[in-house]
Amino acid sequence: MADAQNTRDRHDVVGSRHRRVDGLARLTGEARYTDDIFLPRMAIGKILRSPHAHARIIAIDTSAAENLPGVFAVITGKDMPLPYGIIPWTQDEHALALEKVRYIGDAVAAVAAVDEDTALQALELIEVEYEILPAYLTPESALATGAVKIHEKNKKGNISKHVLLEFGAVNENMRQADLVIEGDYFFQGTTHAAIEPHCAVAEFDSAGHLTVWSATQVPHYLHRELARVLGLPQENIRVIQPNLGGAFGGKSEPFDLEFCVAKLAQKCGRPVKILYTREEVFYAHRGRHPMQMHYETGFDKNGRILAVDTHTILDGGAYSSFGLVTTYYSGQLLTAPYAFASYRFDSTRVFTNKPACGPKRGHGSVQPRFAIEIQLDKAAHALGIDPIELRRRNALPAHTRTVNDLHIRSNGFLECLDRVEQASGWKERYGKLPFGHGLGVAGSTYISGTNYPIYPNDMPQSGVKITIDRSGRVTLYSGASDIGQGSNTMLAVIAAQELGLEVADITVISADTALTPVDLGAYSSRITLMAGTACLQAAKELAAKIRSSVAKKWGCAPENLTLIQHSVRALDDPDRRMPVIEAFALAEAEFGTLCTTGYFETITEGVHGDYRGATIGASPAYSFTAHVAEVRVDAETGLVRVEKIWAAHDCGKALSPVSVEGQIEGSVYMGAAEAVMEEHTTMENGLLAAPSLLDYRIPTALDTPEIEAMIVQSEDPMGPYGAKEAGEGPLHPAIPAIANAIFDAVGVRIDMLPITPEKILAALRVKEAEEKSTVRD
């Protein structure tokens, strides 16, 4: 029995270093993306965009465009007057602007033509008369008295959302604190820069049924919104998400092009494709909110956090997007991995005349994490406590509740800290490196899926169906979107593990609303936990049927059988085995066609507290991360070189360790880029300063630090095999760890992102002047 168990462990698919199901196809160029779709008679669509940051539309004349030979259809806002938006309570977008344009790049009209050149020519022929309105490019100007409302129906001027929540006696604790650190932080806006631009294709069949292929992370929500805005029955619409070339949160809500291709296809009776230009991707944006954060943190003399008091202004851009959630996340997700004795956050999201901000990898919580981790570093220095030790003293235990009543189960944070401390040689090197060379630490937490669906309902959040054909091939159907993060592989790993197969034996059909059970989409790092749980349930049920049929034939107990290495084996007699394909046939003969389903239902008990807003930020499980960054700073130029980042991430259980390491590396890369390089900013007139990948700089391989990814496995009771998220959490600590390392290297604090060389140089000069005046005194 023990031998069989050993064999079992050795041949576990879960936790093994396997190939991705789509790896070869992506590497060889065989994988088909949305823009690879060419349909007979397909027209090419283009969208006319506003050259004004804020204006009223007086008139649109499309007649010249309509008369251009080769133009099949022209549409404007009047063709789709219903507003949409990912959050049901804040639907404030139109596929094409109805009365107003709210940022440079807002969609105004769309054409479908025989080819792209003709479509572009047609756009030039559309005449739009605008009445220019004052453009508000900062939250301050948008909130000023007398400012024109960007959304006329909004109740509170240009305030998009305000949240104030308090837990415990903040004022009293702050008064009793031995040390209060006060700081102002600014997190610059950044965008996702996925390499595949947004793309959508629509086709109506002769029965009037619509198919939309789209580079989306949320086929289900897109399905619903298409039906509503187009006024079509949902059952007559099919949404398919082809292979995706990156998303990172930038494709997690419906966009203008998806409605436009559908409406244009309907109008001209041909399939229509629209592919964004890179510039349009920058206008579509939904990237990280710029946040101004005022933080006050009270500590006792041992470094324990007594009170945290934060004021945050979120620069939301022109539309709500996920902003309601972002505003909550900017406070709700700060309460781990450290215990706060009391906490208050006051967050205000403001509309401005810029591309809308939304969710980018680490939605809403990367910015506050930057602020709090520098606050902790400042406190460690003020109190003379090692920054890792200070974090240990404040670390929450496993199986606890946070100050805002989130239920944390597994918690590997201390092990993460230990791992990065050891790997980086922290004890020997921190604070002892020569001037210009430094180490910094930071920690973080993130959700493994938001606990509730975006629109309230009691149905499962994720479903999986598994079938077996007579060849022994298993086909797995899931609505979950593989956006490059490897969720299709994750599902195949679970099915292979349970059915005694290999990853390559499983075909995964995903993200097709006509074929796959509903999954809510690739956002909030929810798929491994939620779709993984659904898959495990379906696979276990199927495996049970197979074991039961074989047990019947062998006259033994089903519990005595295991499926492993393409065979069914008896645990007490390793020589007794049956090829799995025979076992499948036995089961099909006994139970009929083999097909099982599994689903993940919302957890309703104990996940969060009972106050208004308590549900936002709540998750079935939380991941934990710690980073140590090593930097070199050239004090003459102010240039920072991030040499290395050690990243330890508690993902519960690594189902695919190579994928988890890849997610850690990708996250660290993205965080380091935001720390020292990326800025999504506008010029004085509201034009984007860098709407191209030449000017919006993301690091090249030469600019990327060495990354050491370490996996910590705390095995959460809520996740499949104990798994939690790995796709977003590992980004958070990179930015403050780098900022803290810069302080260790040259003794200056840069609290405003990105940390550019001129900021460092300026801070070094101020420091130099201060030191000189101190000497004189």
Added chain:
Amino acid sequence: MLRPKPFDHKTCFSLKEALHLLDDSAGGIKILAGGTDLLPNLKHRLYPETGAVLSLRNLPELRGVETQQNELIIGAGERLADLSSHPALVATLPALAATFGTIASPQIRNMATLGGNLCLDTRCRYINQTDFWRQALGGCLKSHGDQCHVVPGGKNCVAAFSGDAAIALIALEAEVELLSVQGQRRIPLVQLYRSNGAAHLTLHPNELLSRIFIPLISGRKLAFRKWSVRRSIDFPLVNLAVRMDSDAGGNVQKLVAVVGVLAAKPKVFPRLADLLESGTLDARGIETIADFLFRKCAPLPNVPYDPGYRKEMLRVQARRALHALLQEDLLSVRQD
């Protein structure tokens, strides 16, 4: 993907044919060598008058590297990647070869030619954008408009010449051969440029840059430095080259600096040796010259990044380039 305005693509199989095509087209044709500058600019629709491109692909006359009478001659059609590792270049002018190896990115150097890099169009934050973007801006001196956004009220386009090769080659007193149906002329490379960002080349519309001549002089040293935010791909935000000629006794005969990315014309400082009190390049002399260049150069907000910081960087890079001249192995290096 951005679409250029539709254009004709012309090929030719002899230099003579190419020159006739250029002569006949009256400026409505653009020369396509590697295409790494021209094609993005066409996609941005920067040249509304351009109806055709002339491909130089099939002109072997534009290739080749040879040494003749203390002169290195490089065909304008040579690719930057090949030049950066060319044995003749590495042996005689290692710092120049290394400079070529820092331009843009490996992929771009595989396509881009030296002639193309010398004829690189000027760049500006307000120009190198899409047609939509520039129209939303309201145009500028170089692009269907009459106002300058870099220097408010300015009447002269200050778009920046952002080539790297030219900076090092001007420091080396390189000359270029320009061919047309009327004949050929040979001019110092520095005279290829003029200070009008909207038309910065003195090359006539019917002329083709064919060869580059670099004098080989013993006792001559070159150092090139640049700063760009990323270590690959990016155009320089600061670049400069320094060249020093010394006699056998180590006395500096001539010290020259060339600075790019300021405006449309590279800035040349030919008599820096006069600033050396000791007659040799020592630590004090390096500081003096670095300070001098710092005072004399005024980066503008024509390319991204804070001009004040770029000015500071110029001083640091000048200092580092001058220090490099004191070392035996001259390699052009980037940002640290």
